[in-house]
Amino acid sequence: MHVFWWKTLSVCFWLSLCLPAFAQGNDSNEKTLTFVKQNSKPKYFEANAEGLCGEIYTLLASGLAEKGVEVEVLPMVYPIKRILTMLEDGRANVFCGAGRNAERELRYIYSSRPVYSVSNVVSARDNSKYTIDSIADISNKKLIVAALFGSSSGRWLRSHDGLRISDKYHSPDEALLALNNNEKIDLFFYHDLGLNYLTKTTYTSLRVLPVKFRTVSQWLIYSKHTTAQSVRLLEAQVSSITKSGELKRIQEKYL
Structure with a gap:
């Protein structure tokens, strides 16, 4: 019994010495x-x-x-x-x-x-005739709107009833290429920072519609x-x- 208690006290003693060091290490900055x-x-x-x-x-x-x-x-x-x-x-x-x-x-x-x-906007093909002033317009026109998989933009779209959403895309380039090639989507919902840049430099047959849906x-x-x-x-x-x-x-x- 004395041996058991001696070992227990020894373990507690060493833990009391080591735990402050571990705590200090966890609060130190990485190199x-x-x-x-x-x-x-x-x-x-x-x-x-x-x-x-x-x-x-x-x-x-x-x-x-x-x-x-x-x-x-x-x-x-x-x-x-x-x-x-x-x-x-x-x-x-x-x-x-x-x-x-x-x-x-x-x-x-x-x-x-x-x-x-940034503000959320949509891009469309340059030859499209869409007039979009609100989310309701997208729903009423039964347009299919693309979004990035797992994005906050996609979740925001899904909070609105009646929208036809395709959020399988893993990059803006993938979604814009699909839009450019008329692959069963009508709009791409993304932020103005990215869409303004990409439609000016790469996807010049697409345009950004003037409406802004939300600023985040x-x-x-x-x-x-x-x-x-x-x-x-x-x-x-x-x-x-x-x-x-x-x-x-x-x-x-x-x-």
Whole structure:
């Protein structure tokens, strides 16, 4: 019996020494943070660090380097569903350009302030004769509207009854190519940042209709695997580039 109690006391003693160290380690900042890019132009470009969020990443990386934290921006671009999974399982720490909803708030850490705002619009074939002033017009005309799989835009569309929605597309290019080729969709519902750019540079036989359906803020989100200290450093950098006017300069360049 004395041997049993001695072993128990020994274990408790060593745990009392180790647990504070573990807690301190969990609150320390990582030496490297992994940032991830979406397959969404002009938020990101695969070949370089340009794009609205690409330039925000560059500013954040510069400030974090001064604090001894390196930033690794993964070179590939990914669909939003893959990105959210990567954040949730800890393969990535930071993503720029996320919409906000209650479900995501449970899974990720949101920045304390948005980094920009976009408005939802629709694109159509240039030879189409549609006059769209509201969501009801899309429903009444029985038009098939495309959206990205797993996107907040797609969920918003599904909150409206009577719409014919095709949200199987994994990238804006995939949806716009289908629209361009008249593949059983009439409209593509997306944000003005992306559609204005893509219809001017790539899909010139498509046009963006003038109606805006809603304006939403876009945020940085952090993986819950990211330590509290690293989140504080990230938030300090967001505050810094906001106060300096650097964030506004990037916003005005792309929006």
